[in-house]
Amino acid sequence: MAPKRIxxxxxxxxxxxxxxxxxxxxxxxxxxxxxxxxxxxxxxSPFLVVTSLAVQASSFIFSxxxxxxxxxxxxxxxxxxxxTLSAFIVPERSLRMADHYGADWTEKLSSCDLFDGSxxxxxxxxxxxxxxxxxxxxxxxxxxxxxxDSGFLKHRWKPxxxxxxxxxxxxxxKLLTGxxxxxxxxxxxxxxxxSLVCAIRESMHDKTKMVEVSGSREFKxxxxxxxxxxxxxxxxxxxxxxxxxKELRTGSRFEGxxxxxxxxxxxxxxxxxxxxxxxxxxxxxxxTKKGENFFREGDRIYSSLPVAEAYTRAMRTWGKWxxxxxxxxxxxxxxxxxxxxxxxxxxxxxxxNCHGETKPISNESHLAPYPSMMMSIAESVFAEMxxxxxxxxxxxxxxxxxxxxxxxxxxxxxxxxxxxxxxWCLPGVxxxxxxxxxxxxxxxQ
Ligand SMILES: *[C@@H]1O[C@H](CO)[C@@H](O)[C@H](O)[C@H]1NC(C)=O
Ligand SMILES: *[C@@H]1O[C@H](CO)[C@@H](O)[C@H](O)[C@H]1NC(C)=O
Ligand SMILES: *[C@@H]1O[C@H](CO)[C@@H](O)[C@H](O)[C@H]1NC(C)=O
Ligand SMILES: *[C@@H]1O[C@H](CO)[C@@H](O)[C@H](O)[C@H]1NC(C)=O
Ligand SMILES: *[C@@H]1O[C@H](CO)[C@@H](O)[C@H](O)[C@H]1NC(C)=O
Ligand SMILES: *[C@@H]1O[C@H](CO)[C@@H](O)[C@H](O)[C@H]1NC(C)=O
Numbered sequence: 001m002a003p004k005r006i007x008x009x010x011x012x013x014x015x016x017x018x019x020x021x022x023x024x025x026x027x028x029x030x031x032x033x034x035x036x037x038x039x040x041x042x043x044x045s046p047f048l049v050v051t052s053l054a055v056q057a058s059s060f061i062f063s064x065x066x067x068x069x070x071x072x073x074x075x076x077x078x079x080x081x082x083x084t085l086s087a088f089i090v091p092e093r094s095l096r097m098a099d100h101y102g103a104d105w106t107e108k109l110s111s112c113d114l115f116d117g118s119x120x121x122x123x124x125x126x127x128x129x130x131x132x133x134x135x136x137x138x139x140x141x142x143x144x145x146x147x148x149d150s151g152f153l154k155h156r157w158k159p160x161x162x163x164x165x166x167x168x169x170x171x172x173x174k175l176l177t178g179x180x181x182x183x184x185x186x187x188x189x190x191x192x193x194x195s196l197v198c199a200i201r202e203s204m205h206d207k208t209k210m211v212e213v214s215g216s217r218e219f220k221x222x223x224x225x226x227x228x229x230x231x232x233x234x235x236x237x238x239x240x241x242x243x244x245x246k247e248l249r250t251g252s253r254f255e256g257x258x259x260x261x262x263x264x265x266x267x268x269x270x271x272x273x274x275x276x277x278x279x280x281x282x283x284x285x286x287x288t289k290k291g292e293n294f295f296r297e298g299d300r301i302y303s304s305l306p307v308a309e310a311y312t313r314a315m316r317t318w319g320k321w322x323x324x325x326x327x328x329x330x331x332x333x334x335x336x337x338x339x340x341x342x343x344x345x346x347x348x349x350x351x352x353n354c355h356g357e358t359k360p361i362s363n364e365s366h367l368a369p370y371p372s373m374m375m376s377i378a379e380s381v382f383a384e385m386x387x388x389x390x391x392x393x394x395x396x397x398x399x400x401x402x403x404x405x406x407x408x409x410x411x412x413x414x415x416x417x418x419x420x421x422x423x424w425c426l427p428g429v430x431x432x433x434x435x436x437x438x439x440x441x442x443x444x445q
Contacts, residue, residue, distance in 0.1 A: 112162035115393040122156035126427030133198035138411040142425035145409040157432040164439040169203025176234040185278035186242035195430035242282040256294040259313040278336040340398040341422040354421035355407035404429040
């Protein structure tokens with residue numbers, strides 16, 4: 001006898017009839033009540049039970065629902081002397097974390113700036129062995145390019161006032177199930193994206209269960225790449241868009257950017273579940289033709305516009321687009337801050353160097369000053385937005401890491417090639433950004 005097939009769409013149709021729907025919702029209510037009372041909240045007040053129920057019900061609908069306190073904290077308390085955009089104060093969610101990671105840990109996290117901290121020695125780092133991940137670009141694979149020292153890999157970022165969970169690739173894939181995550185930005189976001197892909201790969205028993213959909217093993221030339229993971233129904237993509245706004249080209253010639261329009265690829269990530277943006281390193285004189293006839297708005301071509309003014313307009317265009325096009329209940333928006341460079345004795349194109357560095361800067365007063373001009377522009381745009389933006393404020397943590405760059409350990413190329421003191425070796429510093437990203441996702445799931 002042939003096994004009886006269940007017709008799923010019929011079943012769903014039935015279940016959504018009002019009579020059945022009421023029964024299903026009631027069941028859901030009682031099961032939740034039972035689960036909550038029996039486990040997490042056994043010692044809590046009735047008020048907490050109610051709040052938590054509401055939160056559980058809403059996360060049933062949108063697993064990334066940004067609740068009011070999350071947004072108001074992220075955006076509004078920045079003016080308060082104690083708070084930053086990047087800390088967590090989300091009591092309802094903490095209860096669920098407590099279940100997972102222990103109440104003590106959660107308490108410590110509940111009012112903590114993740115980005116205020118220090119690099120500490122760590123034997124469990126790096127997450128993946130140097131040279132082991134086939135998805136590390138040649139340009140970032142310092143080990144394969146002959147970098148002899150490995151001490152720089154044995155550090156972990158430790159927030160001053162709290163503990164964060166260790167990155168766990170298995171857990172990360174669980175969090176991403178059914179979701180699409182996209183990194184949008186320049187080559188430093190590609191650096192971070194490759195780091196995440198490799199850290200997850202390390203946790204997989206069967207490493208053939210992840211593929212880059214175009215079959216690429218090199219990620220420099222195309223403007224779009226996508227890793228898919230079997231069994232997870234999820235993807236982690238990279239979209240190249242160093243200015244975030246529209247680029248103007250005539251043939252292959254790059255002519256400038258439109259300050260009032262988003263990048264052509266923006267439609268491709270409008271519906272993603274998690275997006276990590278960045279834009280910073282291309283806003284320089286040398287990459288914008290000194291601002292001469294490079295920036296446009298409508299039909300207007302600015303014969304000269306200071307980069308800071310152009311960056312402000314571009315970030316506003318970005319913020320407006322996010323507010324108008326991304327669903328705040330569906331998409332979790334991250335913006336990764338400016339990643340520090342360490343060129344000594346010149347700039348990237350004028351003989352600057354950083355080789356021979358094997359240890360982070362240990363004296364805080366030797367750090368380069370916070371690039372407040374750039375970052376305060378971005379920060380003020382986040383504060384004006386309706387969409388909650390989780391700001392990965394990694395600038396200071398990277399400022400310590402003069403030892404983390406490829407420097408002279410680049411793929412063989414032309415003689416006299418400049419040193420790379422702005423990207424990061426992988427494994428390396430971006431692994432810690434992803435640990436913080438992971439902590440943020442765990443905390444807000
Ligand atoms: C944030 O503050 C602004 C003005 O101070 C206020 O209009 C807005 O409603 C606040 N947003 C939230 C989510 O509390
Ligand atoms: C900062 O924190 C201290 C104690 O932790 C508190 O007394 C003070 O009111 C807070 N200030 C602001 C602006 O929140
Ligand atoms: C980001 O970090 C820098 C340096 O630690 C700090 O000065 C700045 O206020 C932070 N920005 C926000 C919005 O928290
Ligand atoms: C990661 O989490 C899984 C549970 O999902 C656990 O079995 C595993 O031990 C964790 N891995 C590490 C390295 O902590
Ligand atoms: C995978 O996820 C997409 C949405 O992201 C959904 O449409 C599709 O049905 C899912 N497939 C499976 C097998 O779960
Ligand atoms: C840090 O550097 C400053 C300025 O160079 C110096 O005055 C101070 O003594 C140094 N601190 C330590 C702990 O070395």
